[in-house]
Amino acid sequence: MTLASNLSVPIGSTAARDRRRTLAVTGVNHALHDGYTDLIYVLLPAWQGQFGLDYASLALLRTLYTGALAALQVPSSKLAGLFGARAVLIAGTALSAGGYAIAGLSGGLAGLCVALLLAGAGGSTQHPLASAVIARAYGTGARGPLGTYNFTGDLGKAALPPLVGLMLTVWTWHSALWAVAGLGGAVAAGVALFLPYEASTATARADGAKPAERDGRGPERGRLGFGLLVAIGVLDTTARPAFLLYLPFILQAKGAALATVGVAFALVGLGGALGKAVCGRLGSRLGVTPTVILTEAGTAGAILAALALPLAPALALMPVLGLMLNGTSSVLYGTVPELAPGGRVEHAFALFYTFTLGFSALAIPLLYGRLGDAVGPDWAATAAAATALAVVPLVLALSPCLPGAARRSVR
Template sequence: MPTTIAGSDEGTLGPTDGAGAIRGSRRTRVLATIGVNHALHDGYTDLIYVLLPVWQAEFGLGYVALALVRSLYVGALASLQMPATALAHVLGARTVLVLGTLLSAGGYALAGASGGLVGLCVALALSGAGSSTQHPLASAVIARTYGTRARGPLGTYNFAGDLGKAALPALAGLLLTHADWRFVLWLAAGLGAVVAAGVATLLPREPILREEARARPQVAEPGDPTVGRTGFGLLVAVGILDNAARPAFLVYLPFLLQEKGAALTTVGVAFGLAAVGGALGKAIFGRLGDRFGVTRCVILSEAGTAAAILLVIASPLTLALAVLPVLGVMLNGTSSVLYGTVPELAPHGRVEHAFAVFYTWTLGGSALATPLLYGPLGDAVGPRWAAVAAAATAFAVVPIMLVLSPHVATKP
């Protein structure tokens, strides 16, 4: 079967074409460009965690308010996934990705220029809106570019995102000891403008509607069980709990570490350690899912997440820091397995639509759960018990995954 080249204006290339080297080079360029963009946006998302103690001190915020501030970013990111996908049908994936990156960077620039809490909240919502363009479009481009071999590249794409989570929060933690937080956000905004220029230059043009119309009849047969809605719905439920557990713990991590005697620089390093482990987890679990199956890998990562969270809570500072990379591996390992399964369970083979729905629900659940559930819990019982609730949320994935298992039993 000929393979459609995502972002190509040249039609299709057969597996024996002399253009195979060009095809490989184009795939590598697509994956590298989208990976850097993912690193920026995920770094933007986790940068907020390092700034929460700073904003708490400056604006006198409680845990509910802090969770709400973060959720303004994530909520905008989640709620605009579907509109971003629809816009890409008109303008093309590359244009929407560039505009989204510029908007996200502009939001951080505005946050740095804001004089008060209201301006900060508006700016974070704008930045989250820009980041909404990234996940569904980039994932769908990779899925189309690599076809049936997309699980590994999707794991690489997720690995790149966690490199951004490792780099930006750690760098911000270091800079915050020498500079005002507003200046740090301006630097982050400048980096976003550079990445947007790179995406505009390096990512090939991709006419989404035309390519998806060609590919759709070939993705799944009408009788294929992967087109059923039950399996995909269960996958979304797993993703919601997985995405809720992560911020539910990370929102309280700075305060748990400060209780153990950590300085702000140490908090930034801690997020870097967790993110490095997370990047490794995404790379490892994306391939473990191919070898050992989705069910085993998800159960391992979620049970490991719950155990590692409890260990961090109970440990002194040095041991807690040592556990954070392992926690990162488990905390983010699930996502690579889930993302790689979305194309396989996409109803009616509509991969791009499935990614948009998946990200909308999973990120939206995270955005709502943090301020409505875990924020009040933190105010009521403190950071320790709120983090214990995050561990329980991760472990709640296990029974749902057992129900989902028959739908992915024949799939890696």
């Protein structure tokens, strides 16, 4: 049985109710996992105080999570080929929850590192598998549902970090992590109960496979387009954590308490969620290229403004910053199935997430973490703004590579 057989759901035979339920369950799961990723930022000051870590070491702690998440994207898709995407999604969510439970039980730095690796390994399952399940279920109509799925991740980013920030005002960070681990266990149970089983039709393929070849542009142009899309995703995915790593310390230097830092991340998450919806509409009206240029230039400008402003106006800017930081990703994720080499959607998503998350996991501690130690948080954040601007020439090069279907869907 192939991975395609596990993930393929013929659009004509899939009930609308099952499609909606698939989108809802994978959306809740996405919210949990993205919330798990971003709550680490709120915990960094607490870990710095307890373990006496420098910025490079703090970046490495986050990389333990994101590195495992990135490295296991393709292996997770292979496991789905053996056991089914549903079973792997359930197991991955349970493993992430277990990792955070172990982190809460740990009393030392070594135990925390192992726990973050386990939590990241569990998180590696949901992006490629859930995205491919949705793409297979909706076929050529998947761009909108994929944008909705992408949007739900920001709801988790808006909810979990401030919740943990509030917990840290009355609890230790250990107790806070036990609580979020319990939430993860509940979501894993929900996935097991409500996510529909995949069809096992080996011949079923989503509509729109091999779009570049049907478009007459040839497989070489399709591979070039996918490569450029991945490169854009790498820079976009790196700029966001490169800035957010330093946001707590930038805000604390302006006089913010830990609870205020949690609120700031909530505002960033809410703005990011809005950005997914707004930029999806902008992508439909303006096209991929103008939308991406707008969001990346806006990201750079918002980062520089956040550095220059006092605390109150900087906090007011957070929703706009989140909108710009996260707006690009909806356009990119919706384009993956249309540029998937050979029409292999699940493999394309796995590769996309592997490269984007993997490069980010390596670059944050090795480049941006060391840069922060050398020149301080403000200049490191400025480098993140420059990273966002570096997307612009790449997206201009991508435009001619988009297949006809993608051009019609974004213009």
